[in-house]
Amino acid sequence: MTEKRKYADRREYLIKAVAKRRRKVKLMAIEYRGGRCQICGYNKCPGALDLHHINGQKSFGISEKGYTRSWKKIKKELDKCILVCANCHREIEVGITQLP
Numbered sequence: 001m002t003e004k005r006k007y008a009d010r011r012e013y014l015i016k017a018v019a020k021r022r023r024k025v026k027l028m029a030i031e032y033r034g035g036r037c038q039i040c041g042y043n044k045c046p047g048a049l050d051l052h053h054i055n056g057q058k059s060f061g062i063s064e065k066g067y068t069r070s071w072k073k074i075k076k077e078l079d080k081c082i083l084v085c086a087n088c089h090r091e092i093e094v095g096i097t098q099l100p
């Protein structure tokens with residue numbers, strides 16, 4: 001086995017490890033914020049749950065590079081968010097639904 005081959009294996013392993021951690025952090029974040037949509041109670045699919053930043057419209061970023069931050073920092077951000085499902089999130093954005 002060449003060095004190059006080893007590097008490729010390692011790289012693939014790291015990509016998988018990061019993807020795994022991202023999924024885990026998302027689930028931890030969902031659980032931390034109550035595990036269900038704060039407006040309608042939806043909890044069937046974690047992928048359909050979003051974190052909405054209460055103050056301002058600035059995107060929270062937990063779904064981007066936020067996943068690689070430490071859990072402690074993520075929790076601090078999560079305290080400023082509410083968990084809502086994708087439908088309720090859209091309704092908040094267009095003003096149909098008011099935040100509780």
Ligand SMILES: [Zn+2]
Nearest residue numbers: 037040085088
């Ligand atoms: Zn909802």
